Amino acid sequence: MNVQSKKPITAAEQSLLDRYAERRKERQGNASLTALRDGLVHEFDQTGLPGRRIETWHYTDLRTLLKFVPEGFSPETGASAKPLLSDAIVLSARVGGQDSAMPEGMAVSSFNELLTSANATDLLESKRPDDFIGRVNSIFVDGGSVIDVSKGVKLEKPVELQNAASGGHLHTRMSVNIGDGAEGTFIERQIATDTADSFVSSITDLTVGKSAVVTWIISQERGDTDTHLGQINIRLGEDARLMLFIANAGGHLVRQEVHVTADGENSDFALRGVNLLGGDSHTDITMEYDHLVANCVSTETIRNVVFDRARGVFQGQIRVAQIAQKTDAKMACNTLLLSDEGEFFSKPELEIFADDVQCGHGATVADIDENHLFYLKARGISDSKARAMLVNAFISEIVEDLENEDLVEAFEQRFSEWLTRHA
Amino acid sequence: MPAVQETIDQVRQIDVDQYKYGFETLIEMEKAPKGLNEDIIRFISAKKDEPEWMLEWRLSAYRRWLTMEVPSWARVEYPEIDFDDIYYYAAPKSMSGPKTLDEVDPELLRTYEKLGIPLREQEMLAGVQQSRIAVDAVFDSVSVVTTFKEELAKAGVIFMSISEAIREHPDLVRKYLGSVVPVSDNYYATLNSAVFTDGSFVFVPKGVRCPMELSTYFRINEKNTGQFERTLIICEEAGYVSYLEGCTAPQRDENQLHAAVVELVALEDAEIKYSTVQNWFPGDSEGKGGIYNFVTKRGDCRGANSKISWTQVETGSAITWKYPSCILRGDNSRGEFYSIAVSNGRQQIDSGTKMIHLGKNTSSRIISKGISAGKSNNTYRGQVSAHRKATNARNFTQCDSLLIGNNCGAHTVPYIEARNSTAQFEHEATTSKISEDQLFYCLQRGIPEEEAIALIVNGFVKEVIQELPMEFAVEAQKLIGISLEGSVG
Structure with a gap:
């Protein structure tokens, strides 16, 4: 399923290989990190960008869609955009520094520092064979933050994490750990401060502790010519509650992956997505949810509005392991296709190995009634x-x-x- | 909610160790040497006395096949098939050349008797059977007999084995063969194009409603053989035909390959109803033996207002890989797919449909019910696609799955592709989405909710399956009662 034979190299592939060669000379990392990156680049050289023959990339064929990758790297701009909520604590996702007073019980440090530590390769190793976003990010990642919310801390103000690009490459990673019983609201904003083309990969690893309650928002605000490859990897603890809200209203070629693993019982996961698609953009939300324990609830609702020549994709895969009895999973994807030149593809998939569960999915596509x-x-x-x-x-x-x-x-x-x- | 006891019992009745058709017919066979090469293809073509163009067609398919890769996207696992370890042609020795029923080896007739397939027209006319059905009986690589040919011919309907049709109606075959499933369509279709042996040919001329049900019964008997069925059904303007296919095989320890291609062509205002009761040997409870059923079935609604309806009841085969599809090319054409797939033992099913909307005002409906028990895996994979010019395309899909026991899997993989704003697609996979009005109507009349739900959902399937001739549909009848409570999506 995920085998791709060697094809002629595309301009975007060549550009990525060239950028890495340049960066490798400039960058001083530890030897194991460089070896890991060399290995990933070698692999990329062999397989290239994922194309339609790879099931999870079937509708977002980067070999044809990613025509161009800018050459330079985006300079650091800090968290300069006006926050969505006036009372928010604003941070730059990239530098991991604080731009306003940090609340008690929340610690922020730089991902780059973590990378220089001994276990850096564990952080960057990708487990999925079709994880192109993970690979490209591991090859280039430079900047990010490590956020830790202590046990039982309830953050009163929302935390806004601005990931700003002003043209060129930007590759960030955030590692967020919400302690047991903690509560908070986080807004991850993917912003363009400039109209210059950018190529961004952004990965968030989010661990929600036992009985923690979190709202996580990903707001896609990139420019009309930008490429954004996003990924959020979530682990849900026992009794944890997470609302993930994805607002896609920007960018030219956007893929947001959501990978959820429920490994504590009685967790509750809600995904809400709004895709506003216009121009000749291509936007993809791909979700995978692994139910590995019993009694978890998940609901996913995606609403799409398609204008112009835009193309949208929703792929949702819910997997219920044999022991995950009493799982209650519901997934819906509704699309308003308002243009005859627009396209929408949905693939709401279920994979069930437990016999006492309730899983449903629905998908509709129509014009306004x-x-x-x-x-x-x-x-x-x-x-x-x-x-x-x-x-x-x-x-x-x-x-x-x-x-x-x-x-x-x-x-x-x-x-x-x-x-x-x-x- | 887990499955109810009644459902469990019903599925148990058709479990893999209950297979009733596992006997073997001992009859002297003529076989081509094992393996696949151009000489084997020439052998098959010569055996069937085919014209030169047919041989060329086969050989070009074979050369193409050599360059192709085995598809691996389906959710089925099996050891690599050694294509050189298969007999591609096996026919009862007595079957050299077409014969009348009286000349057919009595052992063969007994086989069909045992299977409950009527081959003697007199018996059927004498009222032994409730309804009259014309049957084409295919035994390994050859058609044994086709009944009611004369009577059908009077109505203008051509019903014969494809081998005969290639000889007798070469122009028709040449015009339509490969026009729905191109030679290069997929790995198994290309293989079939190279080595197909027998199958049915149906031609319903303009304005004719076929006076009786047509049916083909496929039997694999010989060891180590592959069966490569090729069926072509053409229904001209305003014609109608209902065709039914049944299949069984003896119980053997080794796996056998059945790689079929079925092509349907419906011209303007024509309607084709194609029903399958698939009961190939499913392997034993440990997964030993059984048929690999890798089938390409596709219907082309070529003319305006045409309709193609697929109904399938799947209980057999070790591995099923099959997606009966409709290409809705003509304006206002309609496609339907009704399926009940039950997997037991270690069976693996990856089946579903494709509805490709190309014409204006086309509509399609998909009702699929999958039931997995034992250690089996049952996947529904369906594609619904509306082309940019397919204005007002409509689709309704409902697929339900049920798991019995905790060692099996049920999977749903829908692909929904909309390319114009007037397309209206609805895909559901829950029982709770049943029309409130219908449910209310039933509840009003004192029918308990559970029964009412089963009644409403099964209503769709029942309607079609009840039209299957009784003698073919024993399993289907049993399955109808299976309710959907405990559906997991």
Whole structure:
């Protein structure tokens, strides 16, 4: 399934190989790290970018989609964007430094420092054969933060992690550990501070401890020509609760992977995604959820609105191991395809080995319902206004699941601005 | 919620160790030498007295096949097949050349009797059978007999083995063969194109409703042989045909390969109903033996308002790899896929459908029910795709799976591809999504909720399966009652 034979090298592949060769000379890392990276580059040289023959990349064929990779590396800009929420603690995801007062019980350090430690190779080793994002990030990663929230600490203010690129390469990694019983809201913002093309890989490893309660938001705000390859790897402890909210409204070629492993019983995972797609962008959310223990609940709802020539992909795979009895997993992917040139591909997949579980999935694709439109127009609302109202209602349902009023308002505003620009 | 006892009992009745068709017919066979090369293909072609173009067609397929790789994307595992360790042609010695029923070896007739397949027209006419069915009986690599040929011919319907059709209607075969499943379509289809031995040919001319059910019964008997069935059904403008396929094989320790290609062509206003009761030997409870069923089935709704409907009841085979598909090319054409797939023992099923919407106002419906028991794995894999120009394409998909016991797996892999805004696709995999109105209607009349759900969901499948002739559908009938409570998605 995941075998790809050697094909002629693409311009993007060559560019990545060249960048690494340059970087290797400049960079002083420990020997084992360099050896690991050399190995990954050698492998990449053999296999190249993932193409449609690889099942998990079937709809996001980087061999054809990734036409160009910029040459330089993005300079450090710090956390300079205005925060989504005014009371947020703002950090740069890249430097791991603090830009405002750090709350008690939360420690932040630099990922680069961690990389120089002895176990660096463990951090970067990828276990999945089709994990291209993990590989490219391991090859280039330079910058990131390590965040630790102590046991039982309840963060009152949301933490905003800005990952800003101003053109060129940017490869960051965050390692976040939420202690047992801790609570907090984190907003990971993927921002462009410039219109220059950027090529970004960003990985977050998030561990949610026993009985911890976390809201994690990934806000995709990259520029119209940017490539973003994101990945979040989640481990859920016993009784942990995580709401992951993905707001894709930016970027040219975007893939956000979500890998979840439930290894403590009674955890509750909710994924809510809104994909606003326009122009000739390509946006992909790919989720894999491994239920390895019993009694876990998960719900995933993805809502997509497709304009212009945009293309969207949702792949969701829920795997329920033999011992994961009483799993309750529900997945839905609803798409409003508003343009005849737009495309949407969904693959909501279930893989079940336990006999006493409830798993369901649903997927719909349609245009705006004529009856709904008629209802509004009959009340004197213009066609375009009525359409806008219906699109807003379609995504608002998901945004409201965020519960926190300030967050709901911030994202409704952000989406509404996007829709005004594109509709 | 786990499966209910009644369902468990019903599935147990068709468990792998309950296989009833495992007997072997001892009959003298003529075989081509083991292995595959151009000479074997020439041998098969010569045996069937084929024209030169057919041989060329086969040879070019074979050369193409040599360059292809075995597909590995399906969720099935099996040891590498040694294609040189298979007999590609095996026919009863007595079968050299077409014969009338009276000349057929009585041992063969007894075999079909044992299987409950009526081959004697008189018996059927005498009312022994409830309904009349024309049967083409294929034994290993050859067609033994085709019944009711004359009567069908009166109506203008051609029903014969594909080998005969190549000789007698070369223009028709040449026009349509490979036009739905191209020679290079996939590994097993290409292999089949090179070495296919027998299968059925059906031609329903313009405006004709085929006066009776047509059916082919495939039997693999000989050891170490592969069966490469090729079936071609053409239904001209406003024609109608219902075709049924059944299959069994003896119980053997080794695995045997059945790599079939079935092509359906429906022209304007035509309708083809294709039903399968697949009951190949599934292997024993330890997974020893059984048929590898690697099949490419595809229907082309070529004309406007045409309709193709696939119904399958899958209980046999060690490994199933099969996706009966509809290409909805004509405007307003319709595709349907109804499937019940039950896996027991160590069976592995990776099956589903493809609905490719190309024309305007095309619609498709997929109802799939998978039940896994024992140590089996049962995967539904289905693709629904709407082309940019397929305005108002509609699809409804419902797939449910049920697990019995804790050592099996049920998997669902839908691929939903929408390329225009007027497409409307709905995919469901839960029982709770049943229409509230229908449920309310049943509850109002005092039917308990569980029964009501089963009634509504099974209603779809039942409608189709009840039309299968009784003698073929024993397993199907048993399965109808299986309810869906405990569905996992």
